[in-house]
Amino acid sequence: xxxxxxxxxxxxxxxxxxxxxxxxxxxxxxxxxxxxxxxxxxxxxxxxxxxxxxxxxxxxxxxxxxxxxxxxxxxxxxxxxxxxxxxxxxxxxxxxxxxxxxxxxxxxxxxxxxxxxxxxxxxxxxxxxxxxxxxxxxxxxxxxxxxxxxxxxxxxxxxxxxxxxxxxxxxxxxxxxxxxxxxxxxxxxxxxxxxxxxxxxxxxxxxxxxxxxxxxxxxxxxxxxxxxxxxxxxxxxxxxxxxxxxxxxxxxxxxxxxxxxxxxxxxxxxxxxxxxxxxxxxxxxxxxxxxxxxxxxxxxxxxxxxxxxxxxxxxxxxxxxxxxxxxxxxxxxxxxxxxxxxxxxxxxxxxxxxxxxxxxxxxxxxxxxxxxxxxxxxxxxxxxxxxxxxxxxxxxxxxxxxxxxxxxxxxxxxxxxxxxxxxxxxxxxxxxxxxxxxxxxxxxxxxxxxxxxxxxxxxxxxxxxxxxxxxxxx
Numbered sequence: 093x094x095x096x097x098x099x100x101x102x103x104x105x106x107x108x109x110x111x112x113x114x115x116x117x118x119x120x121x122x123x124x125x126x127x128x129x130x131x132x133x134x135x136x137x138x139x140x141x142x143x144x145x146x147x148x149x150x151x152x153x154x155x156x157x158x159x160x161x162x163x164x165x166x167x168x169x170x171x172x173x174x175x176x177x178x179x180x181x182x183x184x185x186x187x188x189x190x191x192x193x194x195x196x197x198x199x200x201x202x203x204x205x206x207x208x209x210x211x212x213x214x215x216x217x218x219x220x221x222x223x224x225x226x227x228x229x230x231x232x233x234x235x236x237x238x239x240x241x242x243x244x245x246x247x248x249x250x251x252x253x254x255x256x257x258x259x260x261x262x263x264x265x266x267x268x269x270x271x272x273x274x275x276x277x278x279x280x281x282x283x284x285x286x287x288x289x290x291x292x293x294x295x296x297x298x299x300x301x302x303x304x305x306x307x308x309x310x311x312x313x314x315x316x317x318x319x320x321x322x323x324x325x326x327x328x329x330x331x332x333x334x335x336x337x338x339x340x341x342x343x344x345x346x347x348x349x350x351x352x353x354x355x356x357x358x359x360x361x362x363x364x365x366x367x368x369x370x371x372x373x374x375x376x377x378x379x380x381x382x383x384x385x386x387x388x389x390x391x392x393x394x395x396x397x398x399x400x401x402x403x404x405x406x407x408x409x410x411x412x413x414x415x416x417x418x419x420x421x422x423x424x425x426x427x428x429x430x431x432x433x434x435x436x437x438x439x440x441x442x443x444x445x446x447x448x449x450x451x452x453x454x455x456x457x458x459x460x461x462x463x464x465x466x467x468x469x470x471x472x473x474x475x476x477x478x479x480x481x482x483x484x485x486x487x488x489x490x491x492x493x494x495x496x497x498x499x500x501x502x503x504x505x506x507x508x509x510x511x512x513x514x515x516x517x518x519x520x521x522x523x524x525x526x527x528x529x530x531x532x533x534x535x536x537x538x539x540x541x542x543x544x545x546x547x548x549x550x551x552x553x554x555x556x557x558x559x560x561x562x563x564x565x566x
Contacts, residue, residue: 096122096147098139103155106133111192111525113176113554124149127257128170130179131188132158160184166270171235173257174271175552186211186548189556193525193546200529201536208544212407214400217551221271221396222311222379225363226280228252228287228294228304229263250294252284252307260361261297270552276309279320279345283307286337292327297361303327305356306363310377310388313398317349317377321390323365326355338371349373352390364391376453381405384432386457392450393426397549404521404547404559405433411519411543411561412492414438419488421515423473423495423506428454428466430494430521435463442488443468444476474505481513490515501527507534514538518562523549528558539564 096102096119104117106129115129123146129135134156137149164170164178177185190211197203214220232251253266265284269277287294292303308321320341322334331353338351350373354365368390376389381402388394395401408430412418414437422431425443427450435441435458443466445451451470458466469476480488493515495502501524502510510518511534518539522528532541539562549557 096124096139096142098142100139101152102137102139102149104135104137104149106131106135106158108191109177109180109188109554111196111554119147122147126151128176128179130158130161131184132160167268168235168254168264168266171256171264172266173255174269176257176554178552182213182217182551185551186213189548189554190546192554193528193544193556193558196525196529197532197541197544200526201533201541203529203532203541203544207541209546211546211548211556212400212403214397214548214551215403216397216399218270219273220399220551222313222394222398223396224269224272224276224309226252226254226266226307226309227263227361228302228306229261230294230296230302231261231263231298233259233262233264235264247288250284250288252280252287252294252304272309273311275318275345275347276311279309279318279341279348280307282341282344283322283337286340290333290337292324292330292333295325300359303330303333308363308390310390310394312377312379312388314380315378316347317379318345318347319373319377319388319390320348320351321354321363322351322371323354323356323363325357330355335371342372349377350375354390381429381433384429384457384461386427386429386432387453387460388427389449389453391447392453393445393447394429395549400547400549401429404549404557405430407545407547407559408494408519408521409434409437411545411559412437412494412517414492418491421477421490421493423477423493423502424497425454425468426450426496428457428468430496431466431468432457432461432463434494435466438492439465441466442480442490444473444480445470446472474503474509477506477509477513481509489513492517492519494519494521496521497527499524499527501531504534507531511535511538514564516564520560520562522558522560523555525556525558528560532560532562535562 114125136153162181229251232248251263256262295302295305306323310319334353351371354368418438420441422443431441431443448470451468454468543561547557
């Protein structure tokens with residue numbers, strides 16, 4: 093492979109897109125990965141780096157177009173880390189996502205191919221998200237068209253937008269987005285203009301200094317309520333600056349129903365505050381899923397695509413096969429949305445969640461919906477479930493466990509406790525096929541996978557949500 097070296101150019105035929113969203117080609121059997129290439133294209137590409145088992149390349153030119161190509165609809169496509177697959181038709185996106193789930197489960201967990209159903213599409217493919225996180229930076233990444241413009245002088249000291257794909261520390265000024273709502277972009281622009289004129293500077297990741305850190309916009313798609321969450325560092329007079337910005341935004345955007353200000357001085361670039369206060373409104377928004385009403389606070393987890401998640405929750409109910417007598421554990425329960433959706437079909441639900449604010453929301457959500465057979469516990473999951481399982485007859489033994497962990501999957505101690513507790517059925521909701529496959533492999537000694545149903549909650553990205561039903565082996 094001496095001809096395939098860093099800096100060299102080569103012609104490639106794009107074979108497929110793989111888990112994570114990159115495109116794949118081969119050169120004499122050697123794997124080459126690329127960003128923003130469509131299966132079926134013939135491209136000219138430059139090798140950026142070469143490893144022992146693969147190379148990474150940049151597409152320079154499309155020599156022959158694929159029949160599976162769609163014209164991107166966002167001006168930021170190619171720069172933004174949000175959407176990866178706008179150049180792939182939606183029907184093809186669904187097909188590739190099933191392939192990714194299938195590959196992970198067959199190769200990593202030994203699941204039979206027939207167990208994986210076709211992906212259920214999202215009812216909405218534009219403006220479907222109810223939450224977006226935007227990051228401040230004191231070093232603005234200029235877009236190619238901005239660099240090419242010699243007539244305009246750009247302020248590089250204040251950026252508010254999304255990450256440039258592949259960079260944790262590069263932020264560009266977002267001017268358009270088709271994921272949340274047009275109003276969210278309008279709000280972002282007003283916040284950015286205000287902060288550009290502010291006496292307080294945006295946060296610098298390198299110097300770990302500055303005031304403005306994150307803007308999070310949450311929307312109730314069915315209630316027309318909007319929550320703004322401003323995260324800053326702790327500075328003298330910073331509170332007054334946030335109050336002034338909030339008053340300005342409330343006057344311009346009547347749909348904003350509440351504003352929360354959180355302070356964090358942690359180095360980690362995570363939009364979580366160490367302390368919070370409500371600047372205006374009740375401090376939460378509400379959303380409807382089916383007949384249920386949910387309260388969502390600034391730090392609470394709630395599925396980002398409400399129109400699609402209703403179908404997912406209905407599938408959980410179907411897979412559960414509930415008769416009304418079951419004791420259910422809802423692990424990583426967030427604001428209690430799954431627990432509430434199945435409460436009328438079971439005897440009792442115990443939800444467990446590490447974020448205390450989410451647990452408070454879950455308790456209040458049950459009160460709002462007149463549900464009295466759910467309880468919610470806050471704490472580290474691996475410790476809480478072992479405590480409630482207890483020993484012998486002193487503990488609670490679930491008939492069914494619903495688990496919806498973060499992308500990292502379940503902690504090994506949680507898997508171990510499930511194997512020891514041995515509920516009749518486990519319903520695993522996952523946003524990561526790789527960790528889903530890992531955990532199903534660990535559970536396979538006592539459980540068999542009966543059905544796997546992918547749901548597309550994230551159109552135009554490579555992400556996929558999956559529900560798997562596991563029955564205990566006899």
